[in-house]
Amino acid sequence: MAAGFSRRTLPDNALSGGDGDVRMRLLVCTTEYFPHGAGMANVVYNIVEQLKSRGVECTVCSPKGPDIRLGSWPLIEKAGVVGLLNYWYRVSQHFRDNDYDAAWLQNPFIVAENPFKRCLVTMHSTYSGSSDLGVGNLPFHLYESVVARIERSCLTRMPPATLFTGVGQPVREELERIGIARDRIFYIPNGVDVRRFRPSPDRKAIRKRFGLPEDGTILLSVGRLIPAKQPFALIEVFSQIERRQKDVTLCVAGGGELLEAARELAEKIGVKNVIFLGSVDHDRDLPGLYACADYYIMTSKYEGGMPPLTLAEAMASGLPCIVSDIPNLAIVREADCGTTVSLDDTATAADTIVRYLDGEHPDHASNARAYAERMLNWEVLSMNYANMLERLAAG
Missing domain, CATH: 3.40.50.2000 (Glycogen Phosphorylase B;)
Structure with a gap:
């Protein structure tokens, strides 16, 4: 559980009005979204599905949609950080005027002006952490070192009300080293659909x-x-x-x-x-x-x-x-x-x-x-995200 974060159980309609009217409009920006991508794609998809069941109106923006398409997936695959910067630049321009209650951003690289005043940033890993460990050969390590500097600049320039989550305690610690205040960073672990992934006798x-x-x-x-x-x-x-x-x-x-x-x-x-x-x-x-x-x-x-x-x-x-x-x-x-x-x-x-x-x-x-x-059931973990988004929307 996140330090300083209460894992309270929300009623099913906690994020929607009693008459069924949606109380929260959430924009989700991610470079990967299921079925395209890997770890990040699956995390975001599963939490979005849980949030929808709780009455949140989720709009997902990624290079392959499903709701809004921006950026280029082939460019991300071939050019790495160049493709990421292209996606996040287009996000910053496309949503310059928006009326979403909150934005949930996955590993953002926003170097231009950030149009979102109420952000929840989830970091699935950091280039800073990988670079510190010297992963890969020398050219790869030098590349990650440069990207880590860009990442640090983007994250420390986020609006002051931004909240951060890391999918691992080491990510939380990496964010602190980057310069994010500890009381703005929370740990919510990765989860799993325990109904789909289960032992089989066959x-x-x-x-x-x-x-x-x-x-x-x-x-x-x-x-x-x-x-x-x-x-x-x-x-x-x-x-x-x-x-x-x-x-x-x-x-x-x-x-x-x-x-x-x-x-x-x-x-x-x-x-x-x-x-x-x-x-x-x-x-x-x-x-x-x-x-x-x-x-x-x-x-x-x-x-x-x-x-x-x-x-x-x-x-x-x-x-x-x-x-x-x-x-x-x-x-x-x-x-x-x-x-x-x-x-x-x-x-x-x-x-x-x-x-x-x-x-x-x-x-x-x-x-x-x-x-x-x-401990890892998506239904349980989605409560933590719902709590944080409710806190953001309430200002």
């Missing part, structure tokens, strides 16, 4: 559909293959695991800039039991993919969300989790649903994982599911 049939071995142990990794996720470390660690562990398969689901390079590395070092699925349809295929696996594995060096969406989905699916020992993944220890691993040395990491796979941990699957139901 694991063999699902495995067959994905071309996975019907027997044996499946380690599942889900997410974009980018430097912060350290896919090369994942492949190198697994190469040592499969030499010592029989009937174990690594399944990697996700696209990203390092997908082909990860495939080439697996082939080069002779990894046999790895399957790259590429991008997987989030709605149609991903719940089943989690449900047919035995363990979830995550080797990230940096994550913004706490927990990352894929980890929340894995926990809701009842998977014991093997994750790198970074702050945003410490929830695995808190929930007692897996193990954390240092990736400083691949041989030591492989030893730790093999010991875990060989050990007894009968409660980890049920602990993961129970924690997700209790």
Whole structure:
């Protein structure tokens, strides 16, 4: 729960008039929105759907809509921050005169005059945090350092009444270092639809559909293959695991800039039991993919969300989790649903994982599911956003 933030339960009509008239008109600006995008897209979509059920009139503006289209998704994909700056510049111009009660902005890069006097800014990660860790090679690190400076300028110039949320406590701390006052920053974790992501008894049939071995142990990794996720470390660690562990398969689901390079590395070092699925349809295929696996594995060096969406989905699916020992993944220890691993040395990491796979941990699957139901349910988390938006609209 956010520090200094009351998680009170709102009645269903708290944000609408008693006669059904909408009391709040909310503009949502995001560069990603489901079904286009990844973590940010899913967070925003799920919260918007919950807010709509509470009587909020939500208008979503993104490069692909659904309500207002601004900016260029291909430009964002190809040119990174250039595409982001283009989107947010067009937002600042298009909504120069607006009558929304509040605006909910996702990782904004507004360098021009901000037209929104009542803003809720949600940061899903920061370039400052990633840059501080030195993620990626030298050119990538230099790029992130420059973008981090732009990000700092944009965020510290927000209107004085702006409230901030971070989807992880480390993001909250990164915002403080950037220069945002602590009493304006709140932590609301990532969530999951616990009705869609759940264990399944029909694991063999699902495995067959994905071309996975019907027997044996499946380690599942889900997410974009980018430097912060350290896919090369994942492949190198697994190469040592499969030499010592029989009937174990690594399944990697996700696209990203390092997908082909990860495939080439697996082939080069002779990894046999790895399957790259590429991008997987989030709605149609991903719940089943989690449900047919035995363990979830995550080797990230940096994550913004706490927990990352894929980890929340894995926990809701009842998977014991093997994750790198970074702050945003410490929830695995808190929930007692897996193990954390240092990736400083691949041989030591492989030893730790093999010991875990060989050990007894009968409660980890049920602990993961129970924690997700209790703490990460979108219906519960949407109350926090509703409270903050109500506070903004009230001035």
